[in-house]
Amino acid sequence: MERRTRLEDTNEEIIIRHIKKSDVDGIWNNFNEVVEEGIYLPIFIPVLTDHEKRSWYDHVKKEHETCVVAEYPGLKKPHDIIGQCEISNSEWDAASHVGILGIIVRKEFRNKGVGRALIDFAIREAKRINNKKKIILSCFSSNKRALHLYKKMGFKKVGVRKKQFYLNTSYHDEVLMELWIDDYVK
Numbered sequence: 001m002e003r004r005t006r007l008e009d010t011n012e013e014i015i016i017r018h019i020k021k022s023d024v025d026g027i028w029n030n031f032n033e034v035v036e037e038g039i040y041l042p043i044f045i046p047v048l049t050d051h052e053k054r055s056w057y058d059h060v061k062k063e064h065e066t067c068v069v070a071e072y073p074g075l076k077k078p079h080d081i082i083g084q085c086e087i088s089n090s091e092w093d094a095a096s097h098v099g100i101l102g103i104i105v106r107k108e109f110r111n112k113g114v115g116r117a118l119i120d121f122a123i124r125e126a127k128r129i130n131n132k133k134k135i136i137l138s139c140f141s142s143n144k145r146a147l148h149l150y151k152k153m154g155f156k157k158v159g160v161r162k163k164q165f166y167l168n169t170s171y172h173d174e175v176l177m178e179l180w181i182d183d184y185v186k
């Protein structure tokens with residue numbers, strides 16, 4: 001299953017779809033670029049080995065997690081993957097109805113509707129395929145763009161972990177949000 005949508009600024013078509021094994025290098029290129037930015041992820045070391053990349057992919061498939069990508073057909077592989085959104089499973093048996101959202105959008109494709117399209121598709125697929133009822137996420141309090149999008153999509157702030165991360169010589173708060181899928185998909 002896939003959805004076609006358009007970039008908000010250029011009207012060029014992108015494809016939102018489930019991941020394929022051939023997307024792994026593009027996905028990790030995006031992830032590592034965001035790690036290098038040093039402002040949106042509490043991770044310091046990029047993922048570089050093929051073993052790490054393939055192990056992640058195998059885990060997503062084995063656990064039947066929802067992972068979708070935004071593919072920009074105008075670029076060559078692996079650079080055609082411009083964003084990804086994963087809804088992973090909770091580690092708790094009694095929370096199998098809960099999905100944990102994580103999203104990455106390549107810097108030059110932010111503020112063009114890619115994040116919204118990825119999140120929307122991932123939420124709908126998590127409900128359809130994995131019977132998820134609730135989505136949770138966390139975000140740096142300084143990531144105003146992401147927080148604005150999450151709120152606009154219906155996520156509610158349920159808490160803040162003060163000084164949760166120490167990054168670039170300062171502490172950062174972590175905002176916790178959740179969305180009941182039936183309130184979103186009407």
